[in-house]
Amino acid sequence: MVNLNDDTLDSLFSALADGTRRRVLADLERGTASVSELARPHAMSLPAFMKHLRVLEDAGLIARAKDGRVVSCTLSPEPMRAASDWLARYEKFWNGQLDSLARYLYHDEEIHPCPPPPSNSALPVDSPPPSTVSGAPGRTRKR
Template sequence: MANLDSIFHGLADPTRRAVIARLARGPAPVSELAQPHDMALPSFLKHLKVLEAGGWIQSDKTGRIRICRLRPETAALAEDWLGRQRSLWEARLDRLDALLATMNSGGESDDA
């Protein structure tokens, strides 16, 4: 399985995010995935390599056609990491709110 750096590198480009969004609807041949993007096929294939290295997609060749499939477990890994970060920051912000509330109720009045 890919590491977090390569997982998030896969998301760092709008072309790759569009490919992931398309594959969320189901497998597709490379030609179909490349069609909406205004770039040469070799350039597009580099994006697919990044997605494969990041664990986002898997491709299989049947005859002359390469079919790509999304690997949802990679999204789960990214979501898990983001969830842990969210929890960490929410706890920090809760402590900051408590500290600010303590400082504001420290006997000083806003009417003075």
């Protein structure tokens, strides 16, 4: 398990907090892609898109390589694995908390059972249907 410091985690989660950057990572799951291929589906200027790539690169989530005039990006999954390990500690905590809550609610239900819902037979059977005709014109109603 990789040990991450607070600055690294802040950078990583900040990079993952933006939908555009998450879509770029999803696109890179299929393999290496050029910057222009990655930018194409996003409705923004290339300089604005490049800022997103810089954030991902600074967080260690992607690697860029230049081949002639083409800049390609590749997914670097190791920081996400480390973040997943960090989150797993809290998953164990919350699973324990939710298990405790479930045991408490189950025990409480045994002690204080809920009353059964009212049956449909409790409703009046011979109630008249609502009237579809309006009454006489009121004082504000136009004639």
